[in-house]
Amino acid sequence: MPETLDLSIYVKRQDDGTAHLDLAVEGIDCAACIDEIEGGLCRLPGVVDARLNYTHHRLAVEWRERDLSPAAVVEELQRLGYRAHPFQSRLVEEEETRRAKWLLKCLAVAGFASMNIMLLAVSVWSGNVTDITPETRDFFHWLAALIALPAVAYAGQPFFQSAMGALRNRRTNMDVPIVIGILLALGMSVVETVNSAEHTYFDSVVMLLFFLLCGRYLDQAMRRKTRSVASNLASFRAEVAHRIEESGEVVLLPTAALKAGDRVLVRPGERIAVDGAVLSGSSEVDESLVTGETAHRAVKDGDQVYAGSMNYNGTLTVHVTAAGKGTLLDEVERLLENAAAAKSRYVQFADRVAKVYAPIVHTAAALTAIAWIASGSTVHDALITAISVLIITCPCALALAVPVVQVVASGALFRSGVFLNAGDAFERLAKVDTIVFDKTGTLTLPTMSVVNAGSVAPDLLKAASRLALSSHHPLAAAVAQLAGSRRPFEGVTEEPGQGVCAVVDGVEMRLGSPAFCRSEELAREMAAMDPTASVIAFSWGEERAVLMVRQALRPDAVAVLSALRGRGFDCRILSGDRPEAVAPIAATLGVEMWRGGCRPADKIEALEALKAEGRKVLMVGDGLNDAPALAAAHVSLSPISAADLTQAQADAVFLGDRLQPVQDTIEISRRAHHLMRQNLGIALVYNLIAVPLAFFGHVTPLVAALAMSGSSTLVTLNALRARGRAPAPAGEPASAQIDLVAQGA
Amino acid sequence: MEVLVYLVPIALLLGLTGLAAFMWSLKNGQYDDVQGAAVRVLSDDDLRK
Structure with a gap:
């Protein structure tokens, strides 16, 4: 039980x-x-x-x-x-769900309004070229105003709020020209309705809102989907701890229930779930997830231990301290603050365009008004023409150009097992020319595995792995992965700190330290060949075997790195591990530029040096010690096995044991960035044609409706190309489920 | 053309009914689990007491 x-x-x-x-x-x-x-x-x-x-x-x-x-x-x-x-x-997720619902409501209102107003507008357009009476036209215009005014007041809120927010911070974004365009067009249409004029633009206004809300909603839905999968994964990983109650009783609790001051029991082979100080007991801990160092550290009373470390041989009682009190955490947090402050706020592509676009459009409208007045027309006509310039340039296509590509591309990333944390990461990823990898847990797998399984007799290996099932030791866990059946031997006894032994068919079997299995000589030989691996020995009667255990490279690391180098990326390694441990990995991967023994500050220094050379660096890392470097890099990725703090700093997180997602991410981002620019090009060409038309007063509501929907459709269709070819089926959670649903149905 | 005076409001009213129905279904949580709804329809024994 x-x-x-x-x-x-x-x-x-x-x-x-x-x-x-x-x-x-x-x-x-x-x-x-x-x-x-x-x-x-x-x-x-x-x-x-x-x-x-x-x-x-x-x-x-x-x-x-x-x-x-x-x-x-x-x-x-x-x-x-x-x-x-x-x-x-999480609070963020609930907030996003509420926002998605609100956007959907706005979208429904805009959709309803644009359908009904278009019904009225088409009647007026066809009436204008046939025999509509001015009374009927006025009636239709008034009806359109009656629908459009409340609909815009409701469905326009997302844009009004965002524009107000930007203006309050003395910035502009794409929503500022949108809101100005909408309000002017609406105001002019109401005035024209009162004057029983021939043209009103109610239909353009609500159609514009409808298109823009479609883009916003899709963007929101994609972000929500990513976030919900990410928070499911976070709860799968949520750790448990044994808390020692006042009465001395031990209860198993989720880590979230622990408070500073609690005492926690950590048995051999368990991961330490909290930051704290050792109260009693002594052991060796593996801090590779924290510092990248693969050699174990001996801890005893009063020593600091960090969440994420693996406890090896002794039982520890740990006093929980509040996060951020440890010496290492202090350093990491201080560096993080500096990195975040030093990183000049990256201005998004679309906002940079908006900054140039808005003044140009508004100047063009002003020039139109002045030119018309100068050429002798009335102020009324001049204003109408100027506003029609604003309506036609209202950046519908421009505002869709970037978000729709982002939605489609993050869908493509999602299928390759990459979750985006930051929406603007595409633009930064596309510019990357140097990739810096951490070693432990990033190039190598976060778990241990046996490296010399091929050179051990198969029946010995089989027996050893089955015996390993009974042990809690992390090295034995690596051996146990090789076991075909999950049935352990019966009558296994564990000698703490030594190993496990069992008697099977009258022959004694032992798995553990070389001394415990009386095979020191063989172990010394093996250790001389590969000094960085850990050894675990096995004896079965007179037969002996020594297994080498270490963190193996990710299965496709060599292929991915050579592919990346082939495409002109400069790949480097910055590791917190000893240089002796980094050298063989770098040699296997063919990476010439590597450094071992880096403290978090050293990594930042190295990244700053690369930045000073004008390089755009992608940092891929997983340890707590990588968190500041991830924040300091131009853009960053981390595997899902990374420490929580590190994942929070990364721009994207990838799933699975393979390194392929790193390459996919860069490729998809480059394609997305290319399409964003192409879309902006389309929007620019559209404006080059539309603005002169509007300037000379040729833009009727019919032309405006056609031009706007045409350019929006073109931009959206172009964005769909960001999907690219279907990625390889391996390691893709989302579409695998969809396939299974289809089969199950 | 007097027919428009009541036909157009009727058309609008129909549209508003549709909008109200959508708002109701949204509030009712019918879009919370879209994939689930797609597969639940195939289940035969969903009539638990």
Whole structure:
């Protein structure tokens, strides 16, 4: 019977005696899972309701509190074959969901208004060339005004708010010219309606809003999808810890429930889940996820340990300290602050365009008015023409040009297993010419594996791996990965700090330190060949074997690095590990520029030096020690196994054991950036044709409607090319599920 | 052309009904799990008591 996890901090209690728990569920891949999970849970006594959200892989369970414990729900799911993790929706995500709903409402209102106004407008256009009476036309214009004014007041809010926000900070963005255009066109149309004139632009205004809201909503939906998958992954990784209560009792808790001052028990082979100081016990810890150093560090009473370190041989009692109190964390946080301050705020491409675009357009409109007055027409006609210049140049295509490409390209990235944290990362990724890799956990896999499995007799290896299943030691875990069956031997005893042994068919088997298995000589020989690997010995009767364990390179690291070099990227390694450990990796990968033993400050220094040479650096790293470097680099990537703080700094996070996503990310970003520029080119050509037309007063509402929808459609279709060819099926979570859904159906 | 005086408002009213129906379905959470809705329709035994 495994220990039960205390989930009470995640349970929401309701007034009617029911409790509510949100879970993120792993392993949902077909339609049948819905019935299996919901039906299975509803059979449990006390469960009131279970509802699975298939899109986000989240399960909401409600039960009567006195009948059931939350752990029973998780156990039942485990029995059904699904792993569930308590899930606490983050504030950001709830905010995004609310915003997406609001945008959808605005979109619906704009859609309704533009359909109905277009109905009226088309009647007026066809009436104008046939026999419409002025009374009917006025009636239609008034009706259009009646629909357009409240619709714009409601559906235009996202743009009004964003423009106001920008102006308040004394900046401009794309929304400022949009809002000016919308308000002027609306105002002019109302005045023209009052004057019972022939042309009004209500239809253009609401159609513009509708197109723009489509772009905004798609952008928001993509971001939300990425965020929901990312926070599911975060809850899958959420760690647990054994807390020692006042009474001396040990309870298993999610790390989120721990407070500073608690005491935590860490057994051999467990990952330390918190930052803290050792109260008692001594052990060796592997801090490769924290510092990149692969050699183990001995810790004893009073030493500082960091979350993410692996505890090797002894049991530790750790006193939890508040985050940021450790010496290393202090340094990392200080460097992070500096890096964030030094990074001059990158101005987004679209906003840079807007900065130039708005003054030009407004000058053009002013010039139009002046030219018309100078050539002897009335102020009224001059103003109408000037406003029609503003309407036709209202940057509909321009405002769609960048976001739609971003949406399509982040969809393509999502399919290759890359989640974007920052929307503007494409522009920065596309400019990269130098790639700096961290070694531990980035070029190598974060977990240990046996490197000399091929040179050991197969039956010995099989027995060793099966015996390893009974051990908690991290080195044994690497050996256990090779086991074909997951059935451990019976009657295995573990000697703490030595190894495990069992008697099988009258012959003794041992797995552990070379001394424990009486094979020191063989181990010395092996260690001489590869001094950086850890050794674990195995004896079976008289037979001996020594296994070399180390963090292996990612399976496609060599291929990806040579492909990147072939495409002209300068690849380098900056590692926190010892130079002796970095050298063989660099040699295997063919990387000439490498440095080992870098502290976080050294990495930043190296990046600054590259920046001074005018290079645009992509930093790929995973350790806590890489976080400042990721923030300081032009753009950054980190694997999903990275420390939390590090992931938060990275512009994108990639999934899986392969390094291919790094190459995909750069390629997709380059294509996206190319398309963004092409789209802006299309918008520019459109304006070069439309502005002279408007200047000479040829823009009727019909022309405006055709020109706007035409250019928007062209830009959107062009953006779809950012999808590119379908990527290789390996390691792509999203589309694999879709395939399975299709099969399941 | 007097027919327009009541035909156009009727057309608008129909449009507004559609808009109201959409708003209702949005508020009702019908767009929260779009993929789920697509596969749930194929399930036969969804009529739990």
